[in-house]
Amino acid sequence: MNKLKNKLYQFMAGRYGADSLNNALTYLALFLCVVQLFIKNPILSLFILVILIYVNYRMFSKNIVARRIENDKYQRFIKPYQLKWKYRKTHKVFRCKQCQQIIRVPKGKGTIEVTCPKCKAKITKRT
Ligand SMILES: [Zn+2]
Known part of the structure; x- marks a missing residue:
């Protein structure tokens, strides 16, 4: 063996x-x-x-x-x-279109403007 x-x-x-x-x-x-x-x-x-x-x-x-x-x-x-x-129940997860950074925002906040933590791009998202 x-x-x-x-x-x-x-x-x-x-x-x-x-x-x-x-x-x-x-x-x-x-x-x-x-x-x-x-x-x-x-x-x-x-x-x-x-x-x-x-x-x-x-x-x-x-x-x-x-x-x-x-x-x-x-x-x-x-x-x-x-x-x-x-995080499907609590957050919305998506990629920044400019730098591909993964961003997570809480759900149920309506349409919000998110600033990418990496490239500082402004992204408008419905949560
Ligand atoms: Zn970015």
């Missing part, structure tokens, strides 16, 4: 492993597998296969820098949606 563990460690040394993008893609593939039970579509099957191949390619990749950049891009993309969901 220990020998197998060592072999696995050796194999994974210098390889990228799991990250949040891979986790999200795995969940997407799982979700599509469930969809596949109801809608039998060869294109969907192919799409699931492509996702899983990509997840494995990323996991075993030795180009760690490139994989980190991909994950950073993914996280930058997904963060406002995560915050929107987290």
